[in-house]
Amino acid sequence: ILNVEQSPQSLHVQEGDSTNFTCSFPSSNFYALHWYRWETAKSPEALFVMTLNGDEKKKGRISATLNTKEGYSYLYIKGSQPEDSATYLCALAEVYGGSQGNLIFGKGTKLSVKP
């Protein structure tokens, strides 16, 4: 079973701080890497889907990079705001095969931004 690791498990920052967290995955099984944002009492929402080594994606103050050769992705939040408080999930799309496009999720990084 593939393992997707996220670190840190949780993070507490002050409003205005910039922060980043990591998603690690087995580079040999890479097909695509997803990032989701999951607010408490809501459902996960897709942030980015990344496929190519060196990919960089950006949405407002949130950006992500991808290194498929070494098996990691970083998510960056610039100038954190309280509304950024959420759990950030990464998920690896398995190599296309018997399990078509299923995602293996990490446990998430829970971000709390204090005003």
Next chain:
Amino acid sequence: NAGVTQTPKFRILKIGQSMTLQCTQDMNHNYMYWYRQDPGMGLKLIYYSVGAGITDKGEVPNGYNVSRSTTEDFPLRLELAAPSQTSVYFCASSRIAGVSYNEQFFGPGTRLTVL
């Protein structure tokens, strides 16, 4: 568009009871998924479906059954509820699996407690 809807939102079952968790999507997505989310764990795939009439097991299928008679609906059945099935259940759908931009759209979740 309502997106992905799930009913019920909450349910308490006694050991040995059965129930069906309903999931409907109105985006004409081919692929649908059921996940469970336990505290401190990532989302685990229970079952998935690649289209009407086709279903397959995910990582944790024991104790569950699914059917997919229409594109829109993907119910999850618990036949003999056990305390180990206490969890939050998420249904998700995606347009196409196995391609890079396969973001998944999640329902609001069903919180199930088995006593």
